[in-house]
Amino acid sequence: MRVKDALGRFGEGLVDEHLRGRGWEVLDRNWRGTGGELDLVALDGAELVVVEVKTRRSLAFGHPAEAVTAPKLARIRRLAGQWLAAHEARPASVRVDVVAVLVPRRGAPTIEHLVGVV
Incomplete structure (x- = not known):
């Protein structure tokens, strides 16, 4: 696994724990x-x-959330529709959140949760 991919998976794990800690159910x-x-x-x-x-x-290359561009959000919306169809889910509503994770070489990681970006 490339270092970049490993960092991304690490961040996803942190966010998974963060959301579960807030009482969310990760599906x-x-x-x-x-x-x-x-x-x-x-x-x-x-x-x-x-x-x-x-x-x-x-x-150094900008805030992590800046990497979520309009085309990326459009792709996420399309994929959300595919996920809903594949799972025959009918939630009350659907939203897209972006969570930015900074993992410095020293010190604790930080998590910034942006709610309802779409």
């Missing part, structure tokens, strides 16, 4: 659909939340 992780992957799919109460996780070591 899927790294779900693959046609044309991409959803990092996490979870329930926040009755609301289905598709969570895009972006992990970086520093802000």
Whole structure:
């Protein structure tokens, strides 16, 4: 596994724990659909939340959330529709959250959760 991929998987694991700690039910992780992957799919109460996780070591190339562009959000929305169809799910509502994770070489990681970016 490439270092970049390992860092991303580490960040997803942190976010998984973070969401479960907030009482969310994580339904899927790294779900693959046609044309991409959803990092996490979870329930926040009755609301289905598709969570895009972006992990970086520093802000040298910008904030991690900046990597979630309009085309990326469109892809996430398409994949969310595929996930719903594959699971025959009918949640009360659906939203997309972005969680930015900074994992410095020294010190504790930080998590910034952006709710309802779409």
